[in-house]
Amino acid sequence: MAGVWRCTLMVLALMCVYLCGSSEAVGGAKSRPRPQRRPRKKPKVEPIDVTPPAQNINMQQMGGTWFLLNSASKCSYLMKHGTKVEPTVISLTPPSGPVQTVAISTKTRINHQCWEIQQVYHQTATPGRLTLKGPRPELNTEIVIGETDYTSYAVLYYQKMGKMTMKLYGRSVDNLSEPVLAKFETLAEKQGLGLAFLFPFPTYSHCGTVDQDHVLNCVPTC
Known part of the structure; x- marks a missing residue:
């Protein structure tokens, strides 16, 4: 009789093990979620990329002398020394022949002496x-001629390492109108400036003739 009971208990134990194992296999098993692809990051859009140049810009008409009248920037140098900026004038030499570069000569005072900064802008x-190419591509300065009538004013955008600077140039220091100044302020406001x-x-x-000893081939900070 004891043997019968022992066999009965063993059968019940096996049935319990089978039933428990089956319930875990069916009800307890969890399917792994399929790995989800990370959404692609949207390409970063720089302010200069959404700043269209003036329509049908003619670099030949841009040639000549331009006086820097106003600048809009968060450049650290201007933020600290903006009240001590020096008169600045540029001479723009448009491309000629197969050479697609624009020569820029900037004359200003550095430490109470007149200096000339020579640069080369490459057309796109x-x-x-x-x-304006830097030592490395990430140090390039991108430039857009945003507004100009060629004869009185020009608004240029400069972007380097994601930071924007705007400059207002005039053919003369005397005949710039209030509407042009107001336009520049409005355009700067759109850039958060x-x-x-x-x-x-x-x-x-403004500086006139500069000695050869005071000629620099470099990129200004602002």
């Missing part, structure tokens, strides 16, 4: 868009 496939980031430049005592 888009008229009115230029590149309000009145606190505007730095007017002096309209007198």
